[in-house]
Amino acid sequence: MSEVCVRVAVRVRPLLPREVLHHHRVCVRVVPGSAQLMLGSDRLFSFDHAFGPAASQDDVYESCVQHLVKAAVDGYNATVFCYGQTGSGKTYTLGGRNPEGGLIDRIARDLFVLVEDKTKSDDAEKVTVHVSYMELYKDELRDLLELPTIHKELFIREDERGNTGDERPWINIFLVSFYIIKWIG
Template sequence: IEEIPVKVAVRIRPLLCKEVLHNHQVCVRVIPNSQQVIVGRDRVFTFDFVFGKNSTQYEVYNTCIKPLVLSLIEGYNATVFAYGQTGSGKTYTIGGGHIASVVEGQKGIIPRAIQEIFQSISEHPSIDFNVKVSYIEVYKEDLRDLLELETSMKDLHIREDEKGNTGKVAHLISCLQ
């Protein structure tokens, strides 16, 4: 059996202004100089990476994602999976604020990875690169293709072949810039 390394990172989201106004309290604390968090009074959890409420997009990207991007450029596959309840900060970490107008410091994982991948491709004009990307949302057991522009085509239907393999047909899209 081939070993596939999986690393888990946790990022603590700071309270939003409206949460502060309603006297909400932070219920998760980072244990300094460790990869652990405390939830509530005494429940301790360990992760591969822990980012506190003051962590930056740059810090998250450089620590967790950049090594994956560098291995992608060398020909390996990589997956980044953001998981959490609604409002936990997944969209901000993955994309940044409003993706079309994100300032440099707020750029999330995707804009940073895309920039780095295509920068590397431009530095190696003699090599042919084939880039395939999926951007999928799983919400209430429904899958949606977030790169699909046509609303009617957003819902994904995963198919299983006779060998039990699952997959989705890839579609060519052009740059949205």
């Protein structure tokens, strides 16, 4: 695995139909064959990965995320997060409401394949997968696995070992085991 702990990818989304209609123009472009982005004609920014408007969800997943799923199953901590201004494509990239699916779909698919492989190996241990799904919007925390709580005050707490999520019932945590989802909240 790479020695670098934090890697940054930039993704330029295509113009939306309404932007084309309003004659908006793209002002950034990926320098071909590089991980650099040119803003205007002379401002160059370097990243670990740079994806242009034609990049697919698979391109992003396979270059930036897939190896982290493997690492997580091998016992490493891994975090992937999207950051950007409103409308820049964070939800799209993660997988919200588009037929191609996104990172979350691909992570879930590969995670269970890897977990299943692991449980078949000779030194197999019991593997459990937990999932929580929350959104921090402005200063409000929303539990996306229990929409009726959307207007409740929710908190994230850490225990003495730095683990989050033990503060149930604040945030729902579901135990997921081989595609069977059981409520343990």
